[in-house]
Amino acid sequence: MATLASWAEAFAAIFKEGGNVFTGIVGGILPGLIVLMTAINALVSIIGIERVEELGRKAGGTSPLLWPVRYFFYPFIAGFILTNPITHMMGKFLPERYKAAWVENSFRAMHYGLGLFPHMNPGEIFTWAGISSGVESLGYSTAELAVRYLLCGAVLMTISGIITEKMYFWLWARGHNGQQPTN
Amino acid sequence: MLKLIDKVGRGAGKVVGILYQAGRDSIDQVITNILPFMAFVSFIIGLILKSGVGTVIANTLVPLSSNLVGLLVLSFIVTLPFLSPLLGPGAVIGQIIGTLVGVEIGRGTVPVSMALPAMFAVNGQCGCDFVPVGLAMSEAEEETIEYGVPAVLYSRTISGPIAVLLAWVFSIGLTYQ
Numbered sequence: 001m002a003t004l005a006s007w008a009e010a011f012a013a014i015f016k017e018g019g020n021v022f023t024g025i026v027g028g029i030l031p032g033l034i035v036l037m038t039a040i041n042a043l044v045s046i047i048g049i050e051r052v053e054e055l056g057r058k059a060g061g062t063s064p065l066l067w068p069v070r071y072f073f074y075p076f077i078a079g080f081i082l083t084n085p086i087t088h089m090m091g092k093f094l095p096e097r098y099k100a101a102w103v104e105n106s107f108r109a110m111h112y113g114l115g116l117f118p119h120m121n122p123g124e125i126f127t128w129a130g131i132s133s134g135v136e137s138l139g140y141s142t143a144e145l146a147v148r149y150l151l152c153g154a155v156l157m158t159i160s161g162i163i164t165e166k167m168y169f170w171l172w173a174r175g176h177n178g179q180q181p182t183n
Numbered sequence: 184m185l186k187l188i189d190k191v192g193r194g195a196g197k198v199v200g201i202l203y204q205a206g207r208d209s210i211d212q213v214i215t216n217i218l219p220f221m222a223f224v225s226f227i228i229g230l231i232l233k234s235g236v237g238t239v240i241a242n243t244l245v246p247l248s249s250n251l252v253g254l255l256v257l258s259f260i261v262t263l264p265f266l267s268p269l270l271g272p273g274a275v276i277g278q279i280i281g282t283l284v285g286v287e288i289g290r291g292t293v294p295v296s297m298a299l300p301a302m303f304a305v306n307g308q309c310g311c312d313f314v315p316v317g318l319a320m321s322e323a324e325e326e327t328i329e330y331g332v333p334a335v336l337y338s339r340t341i342s343g344p345i346a347v348l349l350a351w352v353f354s355i356g357l358t359y360q
Binding site: 010013014015016017018019020021022025026029030033034037038039040041042045046085088089090091092094096097099100101102103104106107108110111119122123124125126127128129130131132133134135137138140141144145148149151152155156159160163164167168171172175 | 201202204205206208209210212213216217218220221222224225226228229230232233234273274277278279280281282283284285286287288289291295298299301302303305306309310313314316317318320321322323324327330331332333334335337338339341342345346349350353354357359
């Protein structure tokens with residue numbers, strides 16, 4: 001009887017602990033998140049998406065100076081305004097040959113800003129909040145971590161955009177007797 | 184005068200309408216996307232903290248996530264072209280492993296200085312399940328998709344470990360207070 005009781009207690013303890021965690025993250029993350037999302041949703045509906053399209057058309061050039069624009073600023077700004085998953089449609093303003101590298105980074109853009117702008121992809125917030133809440137539970141501030149997450153993401157997106165672009169050109173050339181993609 | 188009042192009234196009405204709709208959108212998001220995931224994560228954390236599962240996971244995850252070499256190995260594994268599309272959907276796996284590492288950081292078994300590199304290591308596969316759909320959403324031609332999908336998957340295996348190294352560099356000088 002005593003064993004059964006201790007089992008029942010251990011079983012209930014799991015859900016009690018889970019409940020404590022739940023009230024912790026709901027009370028800690030949600031209120032600020034809701035207010036922030038409301039403010040940014042309003043801002044976005046005032047800005048409109050025409051400006052995003054304009055940026056996309058400019059980002060499709062061949063100059064190497066456009067690498068950070070095409071693979072960081074454009075997906076990030078599109079993600080900020082259009083959020084997941086509408087952002088991925090914005091690659092249609094780029095030439096065909098850059099679309100693979102664009103998609104690579106429109107995915108990445110959905111995560112690296114979450115520490116500062118959780119409205120961008122709230123359904124996947126734990127890609128950031130999973131680890132940051134561990135840091136927070138030690139009593140540390142996560143603001144600097146969030147800034148560094150985004151900055152590191154910006155550099156990474158530029159690099160990975162270039163790698164994917166080169167990889168696409170290489171695979172294309174292999175399938176077309178060494179010719180480069182033209183459109 | 185009446186015109187002015189009319190104009191101000193209309194303007195205020197428009198602003199209130201936009202704000203109200205924005206509030207409705209964010210509450211919708213919270214109920215359909217965020218709260219279900221929070222409930223799910225809370226259950227997993229409760230299970231880990233109060234049952235024996237925690238020690239098993241800690242034994243496998245802690246050696247990988249408590250040092251740079253382990254994180255490089257982890258990021259390489261999750262970005263392998265045949266694994267990353269399986270690990271990608273909904274970013275669920277990345278979020279769960281992230282949460283587990285977060286719990287270990289909170290316990291002190293994983294050093295807090297590994298937080299940023301770990302964030303990139305557990306998420307190297309992000310979106311890999313979605314590449315053909317993403318390309319199709321961007322109105323890519325069939326041939327672009329044919330070469331684009333392997334281009335993204337292969338380049339991930341290179342950029343996965345690069346991401347961890349980069350995050351390690353970006354952690355330099357980050358003090359927790």
